Amino acid sequence: MNARPPAPTPPSLGRAALLVAEREITSQVRTKSFLISTAILLVGVLAAIVVSSVMSGRDVEDVPVAVVTSVAGVLPTTDGLATSDVADRDTAEQAVRDGDVDAAVVPGSGPLGVEVLAMDRAPQVLLDALTVAPQVELLDPAAADEGVRYVVTFAFGLVFMMSAIGFGSTIAQNTVTEKQTRIVEILLSAVPARALLAGKILGNSALALGQTAAIAAVSVLGLVVTGQDDLLTMIGAPVVWFVVFFAVGFVLLAAVFAASASLVSRIEDTGVVLQPAIWLTMIPYFVVVFFSDNAPVLTATSYVPFSAPVAMPVRLFLGDAAWWEPLLSLALLTASCLVVIAIAARIYERSVLRMGARVRVREVLAGADAD
Secondary structure, rough: OOOOOOOOOOOHHHHHHHHHHHHHHHHHHHOHHHHHHHHHHHHHHHHHHHHHHHHHOOOOOOOEEEEEEHHHHHHOOOEEEEEEEEOOOHHHHHHHHHOOOEEEEEEOOOOEEEEEEEOOOOOOOHHHHOOOOEEEEEOOOOOOOHHHHHHHHHHHHHHHHHHHHHHHHHHHHHHHHHHHHHHHHHHHHOOOHHHHHHHHHHHHHHHHHHHHHHHHHHHHHHHOOOOOOHHHHHHHHHHHHHHHHHHHHHHHHHHHHHHHHHHOHHHHHHHHHOOOOOHHHHHHHHHHHHOOOOHHHHHHHHOOOHHHHHHHHHHHHHHHHHHOOHHHHHHHHHHHHHHHHHHHHHHHHHHHHOOOOOOOOOHHHHHHHHO
């Protein structure tokens, strides 16, 4: 008599989570709506950068430049420059400080025997006109132009908010659909509830992070193609930090969306339970955008878990954060993420199989404590 073959060994928690994550990713990337919307988003980002570059280059007036008479022969006649002779360096510097000119060419010790004086940024057309880049002395350095400051802040906030709400809503919809169709019962017969939750978070986090990284790459490409290398230099490091903060911050919000959706059994009921998660995503965005010029508020929000993914990269872009601040903020965000995931896991595993009326969070947590 042949012995019965041994039952297959169930996958470990980590392996089960990876299987669920793979299922989440493949089901998304195979849909035309996801591919088309991602393509439109990337094309839109590239088009916005190109159009802004073209628009900024229209109707540009000649840049007023003061030139000390003794070095006037060094600066060739160039379109885009309106030069005026001055007697000496002191007069040229005063003209720059008074705003009469954007820059001044004065005697210096560089390869050309000249240097450029400017307030917060040397005009590129002037630097291009010189055969060798001269030494530049900024009399009043500024972190960023007001327009650039607002655009970068708006972009960081919008990307994070739209990705969090978009992919968070996908997690919620899939969770409720699985409950409504009873597919979740089949899934939980193969993998633990915590593995199912972890897989959903990991899969959608990977998709959101990949999309954000693609936006960053397209933005860099657009800036390089349009010759905006100075702006690229300013936002390079903040963009890297933004991607890092985004990865952790999205996991935190994804756990909130999944746990919230597990409390209901019908798509029609998701609006009520997801409202707190949506507000946690939107309020920090508006606070950071509207208070980007308020240093105390921006500093405080850079340490709040739900707003840190936007506020801290913005402070790094503005040059307002010390080297250790993003590390401390990221540590606080990671610790908060672990706490939220632990609570979300308890809510999810104790409510995902409960059908019918909406389950109360207090009831679920009270039941967990009783056990």
